[in-house]
Amino acid sequence: MTYLLFLIDDRLVIDLRETDKDGLIKGYTGKPEYFESNDAFYQNLIGSVNLTDEQLAKIELDFHNGGLCDYCGESANKVRPSPFMGDTGSMCKECWDATRQEYAASHDEHIGEFEDYPHWKEQA
Numbered sequence: 001m002t003y004l005l006f007l008i009d010d011r012l013v014i015d016l017r018e019t020d021k022d023g024l025i026k027g028y029t030g031k032p033e034y035f036e037s038n039d040a041f042y043q044n045l046i047g048s049v050n051l052t053d054e055q056l057a058k059i060e061l062d063f064h065n066g067g068l069c070d071y072c073g074e075s076a077n078k079v080r081p082s083p084f085m086g087d088t089g090s091m092c093k094e095c096w097d098a099t100r101q102e103y104a105a106s107h108d109e110h111i112g113e114f115e116d117y118p119h120w121k122e123q124a
Contacts, residue, residue, distance in 0.1 A: 001051055007044040008035060014049055015041075016059070031075040032063040065120045071095040080117040 004015045011029050018026040024034035025041060035041055051059070066077040070089030079090040083099065091099070096114040103111050 001056070002048050003051060005046045005049050006041060007046050008041060012046065014051070014059075026063070028059050028062070029075075031077055032059070032066045033075045061121055069095055071099075078114075078120060080114065080119075083111045 003017065006013045006015060006027075008027070013027040013029050013033070013035065016026040016028060019037060020026065020034055023037050025037050027033050027035050062077045065079075067075070067079050067090060069076055069079055069092035070082070071091050072095050074092060076092035076094075079092050080096070081087075082089045082091050083096070093114045096111075100111045103109055
């Protein structure tokens with residue numbers, strides 16, 4: 001299938017032709033992201049890109065497993081719930097690893113490996 005390619009904030013974005021419940025545009029930059037639906041988004045058309053079914057399946061997998069890290073604010077291909085009880089935020093691998101090191105040094109307590117999360121989908 002052919003998708004439009006835009007330049008947004010100096011990044012190439014594939015418009016996946018979907019919006020979320022808040023009207024944000026579902027886009028892919030190598031990571032799953034959502035963009036404001038406004039005229040500026042559509043003014044910077046670069047071209048188009050053809051995606052195979054396999055490529056689309058991988059992108060959908062990134063949207064299922066990934067999202068916005070509530071700690072650093074960056075988009076990631078994989079996020080998981082915070083290790084802290086009562087914290088509903090999601091955490092990317094970089095923030096998880098930094099928290100593991102900090103917690104081990106200051107509290108002498110162990111936080112598991114980021115990859116040990118059993119709820120990610122491995123295949124579409």
